[in-house]
Amino acid sequence: MKALFLLVALSAALCAQTITEGDVVDSTTGAPLAGAYVSTRVGEETLAANTDSSGHFRLSLSQPLVGGIQVYRAGFLRSSAVGIGPMRVALTPQAAISGKVLDEDGFPAENVVIEALRFRQINSRRQLKSVGGNTQANDLGEYRLAGLPAGRYYLHVTNPGGRHTAQYYPGTLDLREASVIEVKAGEERDVGIQLVKLEAARVAGQVVLPAGATPVHGIAVSLQTVDSPSGAQFHAPMREDGTFTISRVPPGAYVLRAVSGNYPPAASDLLAEQRVEVGAMDVRGIVLNAHPVETVDLAGTVVFEGGAKPRPVVIGIDSCCRIIAARADANGAFVLKALLPVHYSVKWWQPDLAKPGSPEAAHVVLSAARLGDKELPVSDAGFELDGGSAGPLRITFTAGVALSGKVLDEAGRPVAGATVVFLLPLSGINPAPAGTGSEGVFICSPILPGDYRVYVLPDPDHWELTQDPDYLKAHENDFPPVRVNAGANPSLTLHVPAAQQ
């Protein structure tokens, strides 16, 4: 009797299971990939399987697959897939750049840091950004940058604490003279790097302290790059007479800073900051007048426009290590307390989103921010703010517009597999929203009304293309621009040329 009950219970459990299976192959050769790790999350649980020798995997799930699967195998770029029925996941082989870094004497340049940089289109600006992290040369000078998507890269070498100026391959301070290394999917490129002794500028000056001030732990002088791909920072001790010299500074824009404690400073620390543009020549005679840091309370208002219903919003600001947050009250008013005169990133979130029963809460978009009389550039994620101002800060949210549609092939059939549709505003710096979906159907995250260019990414794993200026330029006319109106919008139908599928 007990055995029968167990059998019934077991069959019921088996019936409740769904099987997701498929094959993982090399996208360049079509060859099956054994040992790939396939995982998915069901509720709180991660379910995983490895592909067998024929590249096949089988996941036994207690409920239907919702979020798709993630696939990883050593030597390939990570990938994901959604869909119903048997799946075929094609992994793209990673590219790698490796070699030896030697100094001018042919000695291994141990501990130098090498990064692969690539241009990105971020907030309408073309910026050079690091891809895939950095790596440090070992005691033989060997380095290896792996996990790279196919693309065009610059190599940047920094020598923290060493005697070489940070430089681009092959031994230049000037990006225009740097070599582009183009790698294809799966390519292993050997690039030997010869460090060059480069004359770079010195930044020198003097820190002037308020009368009678004698900071216990002295004053630290640093030079932090603005908009640098590597975020490099240079340090120098302040001499007893207050003078300092920072050597081997490559050209660029910097914030020169003297602070008596750690950064960000605390109230009563001494601080001086100044922007410095460095070219080929030394920058001398800078006077940094350090003064005690004063904190300021910044009052503000949250405003809802364009039909957006007022809802609870938390405004939070972050300067590297400390978050200050305030919740807007019923009138939209908030106060960010005890701000230091430093640079902040401002973010926002909706505390009720995590609670059930707030389905429409996400449908507001940050559309504007104004500090006093000054308009601040915003993206939906937030904006940048220099502390020290009394404000007021006015933050505007607008009702976001939901946009959905279909991606069809030339014959009018839905495009199989995952779809990524990507919209880039024709003006403004709002980030480009993207929508994902399966079997040709997509839903974009809420966006502001306006005119947008439309892109369909060739591969759901190539998100980096949404920031690749070359790709964006080359494909800007693939689809006619769309006008997104406030309120309801018709569903988009996008026909993808055969070559792009």
Add this chain to the structure above:
Amino acid sequence: MPLALLAGQSEAPVAGIVEGVVTNGVTGAPIAGARVSLEATEAEPLFARTDADGRFQFANVSPGAYGVGAEKPGLQCDYASRCSMSVTLNADRPGATVAISLKPYAVLSGRVTDFNGLPIARSSITLVKVLGLPDNTFYAHVQVLPDGRKVAQAGGSRTNDRGEFRIPRIPPGTYYLVAEKSSESAWEDSANHTTYYPSAPDLASAKPVEIAAGQQVRADIRVIRQEGVRVTGRFLNLAAPAAAAGNYTYTDVTLVPQGNVLTNPGGPFSRSRSEQFELQGVRPGKYTLLAVTREPRGDASGGDQAPKLAASMAIDVPDRGLDGVQVELQPLRDVRGVVSFLDGCSPVPVRVRARCRNQIGPCGAEAVSESGGSFLLEGSGPGRLAINARGEATTDRRLTLVSAKLGDQDVMDNGFDYPFAGDAVLRVVMGCPANGSWK
């Protein structure tokens, strides 16, 4: 003919010379082609290369203080402190001769693979040294194994995308080698577990690696894969208002293997916003469970949480997993302590440091003893606290920790789990050197 380089400071009143020889510290043979540096404060260093006889010379050197160092690929100086020799030139002593010896260094390299033989990228590799003869190295986190041997972490590395690692300049000795997921990146396959060389689940069953001076040693690790089991339970004493605050109060829980010798053992982790918790992928075995409840500071707007309650308890996870674990959270009370001194040592202020080994979030505290010797360790998060102490004043730095007890428990070597039940006092005893010997 020695190679020479002009210092270029022709206005110097005395034209000094710094010269010398670089030899192999093992064979005594001269080293040709070594790069010798002459460094002065706030000036670009000067360089010379050694000739076939290992000799070098810097001519026309201005008076002043210099550091002289030598390097050659694959070689290192005898001791770090002698890598740069100090010389001072003045009118009485316009020249200096230095002898520098370099030795081949030991290298440990290897590859980390999974059960399929595929490389595991971004693995953290840790060397655990069995401490024997003094080797002029300061080791934080010394631990005593059940067999009485002392071990400490002694460097490490990280694997590249091919699973390869390379650790140069390893002092001779006996080591254990561990592959674990690195702090910033989880291994893709969550069933992979921290593995000791060559493929062992813990240090007790691991194979030591002997490294001799100058030796190139290879050690590959095959990571253990074992489907983990589930551990579930509930927190006791979670204050009702805290639980109701919902989004902003949470409790983190993790498991640290008992006998763990690693600083950051990346065990299973879970964050819970209720009284229930669930840990997945746990390898059966003996653990210390650590939990900490954090509440928002000030207004309940999130983002800035402070630890309020915590627990540290032993659990034994069987092969089938474990359900219904009751975790008694308790307030993070400050640890009261008192410093005393061996006979003959003058009582002075002592800085007591509690450094964290196994932890979940920020952990550790320090305090300076007051007159009478009492001190209070405040504000630590939960974990295993190891005690260290020294004289606070620069002149009292030679005072040394002789014993540490929490209640009746000897916590000198391996510290104690915090928080703990009851109100035991931490008793720290300091000794002082007298006439060259230690009391």
